[in-house]
Amino acid sequence: MLDATLAALADPTRRAILSRLAEGEARVTEVARPFPISLNSVSKHVRMLERAKLVRRRIEGRDHFLSLDPAPLDEAADWIAAQKKLWAWRLGELEKVLAHG
Amino acid sequence: MLDATLAALADPTRRAILSRLAEGEARVTEVARPFPISLNSVSKHVRMLERAKLVRRRIEGRDHFLSLDPAPLDEAADWIAAQKKLWAWRLGELEKVLAHG
DNA sequence: AACATATTCACCTCTAGGGGTGAATATTCC
DNA sequence: GGAATATTCACCCCTAGAGGTGAATATGTT
Numbered sequence: 001m002l003d004a005t006l007a008a009l010a011d012p013t014r015r016a017i018l019s020r021l022a023e024g025e026a027r028v029t030e031v032a033r034p035f036p037i038s039l040n041s042v043s044k045h046v047r048m049l050e051r052a053k054l055v056r057r058r059i060e061g062r063d064h065f066l067s068l069d070p071a072p073l074d075e076a077a078d079w080i081a082a083q084k085k086l087w088a089w090r091l092g093e094l095e096k097v098l099a100h101g
Numbered sequence: 102m103l104d105a106t107l108a109a110l111a112d113p114t115r116r117a118i119l120s121r122l123a124e125g126e127a128r129v130t131e132v133a134r135p136f137p138i139s140l141n142s143v144s145k146h147v148r149m150l151e152r153a154k155l156v157r158r159r160i161e162g163r164d165h166f167l168s169l170d171p172a173p174l175d176e177a178a179d180w181i182a183a184q185k186k187l188w189a190w191r192l193g194e195l196e197k198v199l200a201h202g
Numbered sequence: 203a204a205c206a207t208a209t210t211c212a213c214c215t216c217t218a219g220g221g222g223t224g225a226a227t228a229t230t231c232c
Numbered sequence: 233g234g235a236a237t238a239t240t241c242a243c244c245c246c247t248a249g250a251g252g253t254g255a256a257t258a259t260g261t262t
Binding site for chain 2: 006015023074
């Protein structure tokens with residue numbers, strides 16, 4: 001799922017949508033309002049966020065309420081943290097070699 | 102730069118290249134060897150990783166040595182960490198409302 | 203000079219993403 | 233029933249990405 005998560009996060013519009021939802025649940029139209037693009041485009045972004053499981057949808061009549069799901073964010077954070085650790089180790093080793101060489 | 106970083110990380114081949122480079126500097130051909138795709142494709146992935154500043158290139162004769170640059174990873178980790186904090190706060194508020202409601 | 207190796211360049215194909223518009227669907231309101 | 237609202241569906245266009253092949257370039261080797 002990392003692929004879909006990171007791809008979803010790679011777009012600034014989608015990151016802005018997530019930031020908006022961090023303030024609280026909202027309908028698609030409310031989410032779309034601040035953006036200069038069409039409602040339709042926002043709807044597609046939302047669909048990608050759902051596919052990445054970063055956003056959940058609760059349908060109530062004609063209103064679709066969107067909310068955040070933090071789980072995939074953890075997975076992404078874990079991968080990045082693991083890489084940072086590995087890289088730091090490697091770069092640390094290199095420094096040791098340079099210092100003792 | 103977040104866009105390019107997250108987009109670069111969204112591809113599994115590129116993540117594998119980064120993991121390989123975490124073991125140490127390597128030439129393009131060495132990096133490409135384990136992959137079932139053409140050397141050319143790997144070369145293109147490397148170019149994207151360079152564009153995202155996750156990989157640096159040191160040219161020595163006909164050999165191009167690739168190494169990691171951890172800086173953009175920090176930026177990505179920071180953004181995700183900030184979001185996790187925001188989301189946790191929001192979800193916490195919701196729980197309070199539910200508990201006291 | 204001739205050959206081999208390392209890498210990229212130039213091109214092709216296919217698919218997916220981001221944007222748009224207009225119509226369809228579902229629901230609510232009068 | 234009829235109108236307004238909320239959302240998606242079905243298309244269109246354009247660009248970028250991921251894959252490929254074959255040629256060009258540069259360096260190393262004999």
